[in-house]
Each structure stands twice: as structure tokens, then as C-alpha cells.
Amino acid sequence: MSLAAEAFVSQLAAAEPWPENATLYQPLKEDQILLSDHASSLAVQAYLRMCGLPVQVLCRVNSEFMSPSGKIPFIHVGNQVVSELGPIVQFTKAKGHSLSDGLDDVQRAEMKAYMELVNNMLLTAELYIQWCDDATAAEISRPRYSSPYSWPLSKILAYQKQWEVRRKMNAIGWGGKTLQQVYEDVSQCCQALSQRLGMQPYFFNKQPTELDALVFGHLFTILTTRLTSSELAERVKSYSNLLSFCRRIEQTYFEDKSS
Amino acid sequence: FYFFLVQSLDPLPMHGRDLGVHPDDLIEPPEQEQESKQEILENKDVIVQHVNIEGLGRTKEDLLGYEISDVFHAKSLIDVMKRAHVARLRLLRLGIFKDVEVLIDTSEGTDALPNGLDVTFEVTEIKRLTGSYNTMVGNNEGSMVLGLKLPNMFGRAEKLTFQFSYGTKETSYGLSFFKPQPGFFERNLTLNLYKVTGQFPWSSLKETDRGVSAELNFPLGVTSHTLKWEGVWRELGCLARSASFAVREESGHSLKSAVSHTVSVDSRNSAIFPSRGALFRINQELAGYTGGDASFLKEDFELQLNSYHHYCYCGLVLSASLWGGMLYPIKGQPSCIADRFYLGGPTSVRGFGMYSIGPQSEGDYLGGEAYWAGGLHLYTPLPFRPGKGGFGDLFRTHFFLNAGNLCNLNYGEGPQAHLQKLAECIRWSYGAGIVLRLGNIARLELNYCVPMGVQSGDRYILRFTQICKISVI
């Protein structure tokens, strides 16, 4: 599709209101989904709930391959498919739903920067622990990732994924890190987030933004997922303001819906 | 002294003499000249004393014994020639000799009988390793194809072939090992290992298959059978971002392990322009009971009847064909887009876009679980016969009537409802065109066709279509 045509289509999409049947796709919740994917998916769900946009969560075995970017989660709205939080934020913005309109330029720059901090350090650390720590990869990641497939495809796909992640780690210079160094990075990242949050209810005072959704998605998932070692969760738990931040968002946006 | 080169008898037809030779068939030459020679020689009784094979290198002799033993049973000279000719063809069929010459001579030596004959096969073996190299440039894609073949790998007509194609976008390869039973070439075993990539723009689908298969071929009476097991790792993906969501939902990996069985009876005299004979083929595939993720039972059949009529100084061939198939998902699993049937286009219902009939979503054709298609063709030579006896014989004009339907069945309903569903919304088309035979493997058609019964969503082509049909024999 030419760029002009694409712009035209996205304008059309913007004109349409948010439909009732919007769906979010993620891997099977009980048996398949991994920490990093669950975190990203929860972040998008939190964001959409903060915007007040209804979305139905569907679990599919092949959601990773259905996604246009190969990343989880993605949403299907009307006849549009959008994956990952960043593009989804832009997509909802085009439809007139935004959480960051009240911020000034510097704040918006900081918000984007902190979002990239989470992606660059927390998400990468999650991937590292999942696939580059041999114990976690063997006991949790590979069995869960390959659970829907039959032998020998399950083995092939799991090792293929592991190899791909390890290559990525080498390319970004994380290949030489030890597990302890990665935990240090997580601490550093949480330290930065905790500093930025301070005593405020949300990162930018009274109103939640997409940064809050992203941080919640990752921290809440880290806190509630059982891994081979609890070190990762322990690192997060030492920042009390981040803990109460997670609890606050969970209570505000997730609990009243389920009751 | 008799001295014959049986090679001159080469064009002798395998299935006896055919009196209804029709004038356009190039392959069958007149045979009158040989008649007189044969009559003189026919009555003489002879005994074949020795059969020798010369020029063998790696080939094991025991393999050839089966192929030529029949020559010993010859009673007359003409019989010897015929049997030697058959034996020669049998040797060539093994695919391990570049050339085979037959020499028939009177016996010599101490134990020679007065009417004793020696038959000598002079063979030239194909080299141990043959290779080929090709580069292909298509639209948006260039590729390099490297092929290696080891005919006669262990000396008993085993064949190992390897093909590797390295493209700018995709690489694919195939390794295949073929082993015939000595003395019974038609009974053979093939093992395959491959990776192929296909792009299906009518479905916005991209498929990469990596698989292994084992195939057993054997004849039984007039029928030939194929038993096959196949294990494939299939990777489906969208061809473009704009692919419909229905196709997107099918993306991902799956493992298919299937056993299939094919029976066919083929009495046609040519696969491209048959003028008489019939073909019947039925194929069934069962997936899911030998492992893998996909489970279904698939049945399909093909029937083709040809008959030749002489009318107004020219030969007309009337050909009727019928195809049909059904896919039955088992274990409550929905069928996969890669397993379903597709219909439409120059190989089935002319006048419709390639595989562009039936269920679709946002312009992508999803295929169906049941289909049928039929065709009625009338082939004639070109009007006014230009280039007769030469180039012009590669062409035919044809008139056709095609019909077919593709849909999904609700398996809860009875057969009555299924038949009704298949009879609804039949697509059909008629037209005329020119067919060109390219070698013995392909045909090219230029048609004018009128599609009828077009349903909303079908893609159809009015006016001229230029199409190509490849059938690999």
C-alpha cells in the first residue's frame, strides 16, 4: 500500500469510533504465556482500561505469529490490527483517546524516555532471565513456550526461540552479562522509576498515563509470577512506593471490574 | 551370418500393433517396410545360447539378469528381436544407462549349436555423479538452482537426487532417495527430505514446509498404488500486512503427520493430448493418528474419459472429466487453510481467477471442505491445418464447457443436504481456444471464455486468458 493510501486509511480509521467488539490477543494464559509477554499484554490491558475502552481478551496458541510485528499483544479493532503498546497508544490517540494530553512538552519527553527505560532495561532483563538463564529456560520457558505443539516441533520451536533471543542479547551487548549483573540492572531501573515516582500517586501526579500502564504491567507481572528463583521479585519488592503504586492501579482498574 | 541392430526397431509400440493410427499422431510411424523382412525370418527356429552384457562398470550384474532373462525364451528370430527390444527398453527404463545397443549374432565356440544365437547388450553407463546449475530471474526474485544426481548409487539402480535453490528471498532444498526392487522396477521405495516455500496471493498466504516422507509404489493388476507417509512442519504466515484477519488467524506453526493411499488406472495414450483411454485416480489421506497437530480425513478423485471420432477428414477428440473431493475434520478440530481445497482457474473451471471461487474473507480465498468440478472438451486440429505434419501438429483448437462448485459443508446434516449444497450456486463457463503442447510436460492455452454463475466475491476473467498448465509425468 502506498504511503498516501495508508494515511487515508488511518484517517478513515480515526473517524470510526471505538467498537464494542475490540479484541486483544495473547497466548494461553495458564499453560503458555511467558513473563515478558504477560507483562506487555497486561500493560496494554491496563492502558485500555485507563482510557475506558472496552476490550475482550482472547487467548490463542498462535498469537505470536498472528501479530503483524511478531510481538505480543496485539489488538484487532474494526478491520485494523495493531501490536505493542507504543503503536496502540498512537492508534487510540487517532481515535481521540489519550492520557497524555495534559502534559507539557518536557513532561511528555520524560514520559517517553521512561517508557523506553522500561522497554530497554526491564523488558530486556525479563527476556534475558527467561531465555539466557539455563535453569529458567529449561524448567519454565521452553516447556511453556512449546506446550501447544507436539513433539518434535515443540523442541524445534523452543530452541529456535531461545537461539533468536540469545542472538539479540549478543547484538545489544547483553550476551556477556551474568545473571547477577542483570539483577543489578533491574535494581537500577527500579531505583530510577522509584525516584521518578516519589510520593505521587502516578508518575505525572494525579492522572495516569501510558507510562503508568507500562510500569504496572511489568512490575505487577514480575511480582505475581513464580520463577525458579524469587530474586527478580525481591529486587522490585525493596521499593515500597512501587509496590503501593502497583496495588493502587490494580485496585482502581482491575478489581472493581471482576467483582 | 545374421547381423541386426535391433535399435532400428525402436518405435515398435509396446502394446501391440494399433490399426487405428490416426494421422496426427507423430510418434507412431508407418510399419509397412518391416513386414516383408519379418516374414522371411519369422519361421526359422532358433535357440538363444548366450546373453552377454558388455560395458558394465559399477552396475551389479544380478540386477540386469532379471531384466534380460526373457530373451532366453525366444523361439524364432523375430521373437528374439522383439524380446531383445523389450529387454533393451527395460534396461533403459532403469535410468542408469545412457545408451543400450543390442547385437544378435550366431553362436561361436565349441558348444555352439547350428541354430544357436548369442545376444549381446552393449551398455554405456551414466556417470556416477551428474550435476546441473541454473539461475532464474523472475519478478522481484532471483534464484540459483543447484542439482546433483547420483544415479545407480550402489549399483542396483538406486538414485539419490539433491536440489538446492538459493534465492534472494527464500531458499529451498530437496533430497530424495529412490530404490526399486531388483527385477520389478515398478515396485519401488522413495524417501524424501525437503523444504519448500510457496506464496499464494489469492489467499494472501505464505507457507514454508519442511518435511520427510516415505513413499511405496507398486502395481496390482491394472491399477497402480502409492502408499505414503508424510511428516511436515508447516509454517503459515501472511503475505502482506493487509491480509484478512481470517488468514491471520491461521498463521503459525503446525505439524502434520499423514498416511495416504492413491490408486490409479491410466489407459490414456498421452498425458498432454490424450486421444483415447481413461484415467481414474482416487486418493485418500488420513492425518492425526500418527502424531502431529492436524487431524482430518481427505478424499478426492479424478476421472477422465477420452474418445476419438473420425469426422470430415479430421480427427475429433471428445474428452470428459470429473473431479471431486471432501475433507472431513476429525477430533473436533477445524480444518487448516493449507489442507482445504481450492477451485477456479485454468486447470479446473476456466474463466475464473486462479483458485478464486468459494468462501472468502476481505478478498482472500479461504478454500472449502468439499468441491466438485467437471469439464467437457472437444479437441480438433487447427482449422485449415496450417503447418500440417510439423509445427502445426503441436496445436489444437478446443471448445469447452466447465462447471464446478466449492463450499463448506455442515457435517451435522445428512447427505441429502450436502448434495443440495453442492448443487447450489454452480459456477460454470464455456468458450473456445487454442492449445499448444510444449514438449511432453506442459500445455499452453489461449482461450476466449464466458464465465457464468458468478457469485459475489468470485474473481472472474472475461475475454482472453493466457494460461499454462504443467503436468509433470
Add this chain to the structure above:
Amino acid sequence: MAAPDELFCWEGDWGLPSVSTDCLVVLAYAQFAGAPLKLRKICNPWRSPSGSLPALKTNQKETLSRPADIIIHLRKQKFNADYDLSAKEGADSLAFISLMEEKLTPALIYTFWVEPKNYVDVTRRWYAEHMTFPLNFFLPGRMQSRQLEKLRLLRGDESLEAGEELEKELYCDAAECMNLLSQRLGSQKFFFGDSPSSLDAYVFGHLAPILKCKLPNGKLQQHLKSLDNLTNFCSDILLLYFPRDGRESSGPKAPPQPDGGDFDNVPNKRRKQLLSALVALGAMLSYALLTGMVSILHVQQGALEEPPDLEPIESHQHEEQGGS
């Protein structure tokens, strides 16, 4: 104190102390912190102790190659440019550095290594001209394939190719990132007040090559030049902390830069002559080999196919296409 640490860096050009972003980051930080490093500007990554550039060889004979590791090491040596930062400012640095790594790095890789015209006309040419003889033939190509691989892994797309769509996407991200940096910088001299910190080093390292290098496809440069505060930020750092390199550049800048430089340069001329002689020799040799190879192949095929006692006629027909 013991002998100073040794820092290995890519050579500079275009008025920059080094052409590589990572080297620039380290160099700038070392300048900001006043770390006394023994600087080795080289054009052969194989001469670096880690095989890649930049690399820091400490006096304990350790080798560090990631910019972040080098900065941490310098910080431990009490050369800390971030000493005055508050905890919140430290957090902001971390966040903006991540922002650049996620949004600007892919665009930088694309514009220098993947965009065909830029790569062939500038990047490849620069590296080929600056490397020593046998290396300049294959090392630039290998560096490119590494960078392309990295970009593919960063984007998670195995079959990524240079193209309009990808370029638009990456440049859009990069432009947004520059805007955000510009907004954060505002009218300050440095990101956190009047003295530079590690964030300034990172921003300088990422933006200076875009600003200074004349690329045929210069969309990123155009955008950067529209952001005055960032442009001034980069030139101020160059002027204040790398005065020598800045002056060096203004000298040969007057004659047209990459083209003119070569002809009046005597050692270069020598090398070129030698090179062209070598090329001619190589071409002749390879032609001889090629024609020779054909005949060798013939013989080999014959030998492969037949036992040697058979008549040699067979070797002429070396291609057999069995009817399939």
C-alpha cells in the same frame, strides 16, 4: 597513580574526534570527567585488545568494550561527571539514554550502514580508505553485515531490507526522539545545568555524526538542523572539549572534502598506485586461473564419473539431464 588507562578508538573525520557513536560517547565522557587516558586512534579493529572499538585497556590489564562499562569503570576511578546530579536527575539520565538506544540507534545504523547510497558513497568509502590494504577489501562489508544483523534483531524482523517503508518508520522514531531531547534540553547549556554529565556524552555521541557527516540521504541531518538548541549543543561541545579536531576539520574543509583530499596527498597516491598495480595483477591472475579452472574441472569430472581406464570421450559430456 599507575600508568593511565589506554583507550582505543576509531579515527576521526568530518570535524569529529571519532566517526563511531560509541567512541564519541566514551571520548566525550572522558573529557567531561577529565580522565587522563592514553588515546590510541586507530583504523584497524583487529589491533584493539577486544577486537572491536572502542576498547579500554585498564592498568590492571582488563579490557572493557561497552561504553556503559567504560563509563562505570571511569566513575570508579573517581572520574565522575555525574557527581553533582541528584537521584532524580540520575534517573532521568538513565531514561533518556534508554530512549536514544531504543529510538535513535536503529536509525543511526540504518542511515550509515543500510541505506544503500549512504553506505556505498560515504561509510564504505571512508572505512575502505582508512583501513590498511588487505583489510579494506572485506572488513567494511563484514561490519555492514553485522550492523544489518543487529538492526534485524533489534526490530525482530528476519527479512528486513532497506526500503522506503522501513526508512520512514525509523526516521520517524528518530525525529521524535530528537524532538523530545530538544524539548528536554530547552534553553539550557547542558541537560543538567551548566556542567556536562554522562547524558550529555550520550546525546553528543549520537547526534554529532548526524550533524557533521555529509550523507547523500541526509533526512536526519535536515531534521536535526531544524532543532537549533541541539545543533548548538553539539557544536559547543566540539568547540569546548575537542578544539583540536574542530580546527583540523576546518582546514581541509575548504577544498571539497572527501574527493579532493586524496590527490594532493603523497602517501595516498603511492598507495593508490600500488593498489592499482595489485588490482591489475589480481585480475590477470584470476583470469588465468579461471580459464585454467575450466579445463581442470573437465578433467576432474571425468575422473569423478569413470574409473580411469575408460576411454576419455566421456569427459566431454559433463552435463546429463535425465528426463524427470
